[in-house]
Amino acid sequence: MRTPDMPAIDWRWAAALIGLIALGPVLTIGGAKMLERDALATAARVQAEAAPRIAAAAQDHDARELLRAAVRRPTASVWLDRVAAALPAEARVARMTQAADGAVELEITAPDPDPVRTALRRDPAFAGFREAGQRRAGALILIRYRRAA
Numbered sequence: 383m384r385t386p387d388m389p390a391i392d393w394r395w396a397a398a399l400i401g402l403i404a405l406g407p408v409l410t411i412g413g414a415k416m417l418e419r420d421a422l423a424t425a426a427r428v429q430a431e432a433a434p435r436i437a438a439a440a441q442d443h444d445a446r447e448l449l450r451a452a453v454r455r456p457t458a459s460v461w462l463d464r465v466a467a468a469l470p471a472e473a474r475v476a477r478m479t480q481a482a483d484g485a486v487e488l489e490i491t492a493p494d495p496d497p498v499r500t501a502l503r504r505d506p507a508f509a510g511f512r513e514a515g516q517r518r519a520g521a522l523i524l525i526r527y528r529r530a531a
Contacts, residue, residue: 455484465490468505470497476524484531487514491522498525 456464458480465475465488473492480486488511492498495516502508514526 451484458486461486461488464505464507468501468508470501473498473501476519481531486511486529488527490525490527491519492525493522495523495525502527 458478461480462475462478465478469475469490470492472494473490475488476491477489478487490498499513502511508527508529511527511529514528516523516525518524
C-alpha cells in the first residue's frame with residue numbers, strides 16, 4: 383500500500399546496489415588469485431635461479447663434514463701406538479688397515495690369544511673392536527679384530 387508522501391521505488395537502483403555489494407568479495411577473491419599466481423611465478427623463478435648455489439652449498443657442506451670426520455678420527459699411527467702399549471710382550475701386530483670410511487682392521491699374532499683378548503678388553507680405546515676370527519699361523523695364532531666406522 384502506497385501513501386501519497388512516499389515516492390515509487392526504482393528497483394533498478396536497488397538491484398545495482400545489491401550487485402555492487404556482492405561484487406566486492408568477488409573482486410577481492412579475483413585479485414587474491416592474481417596476486418597468488420604472480421607470487422608463485424616469482425618463487426619458481428627465484429628457486430630456479432638459486433638451485434645451483436644451493437646445490438653447491440650442499441656439496442660444500444658434505445665435503446666439510448667428511449673432512450671433519452676424517453680429522454676427528456684417530457690415524458693409523460695412533461692406533462698402532464695404542465695397540466703397542468696395550469699388548470702383552472709376546473704379541474705382535476702383523477697387519478693393520480684403515481679404510482677411507484674409518485673402519486680399522488687389526489691382525490695380531492701371539493702364542494696364546496687369551497692374554498691379547500684380556501689386554502684389549504682392559505683398554506677402553508678398543509671397546510669398539512670386535513674379534514673377527516683367528517687362525518693358526520705357524521707356531522703362533524693370528525687374531526683378527528675389526529672396528530666399524
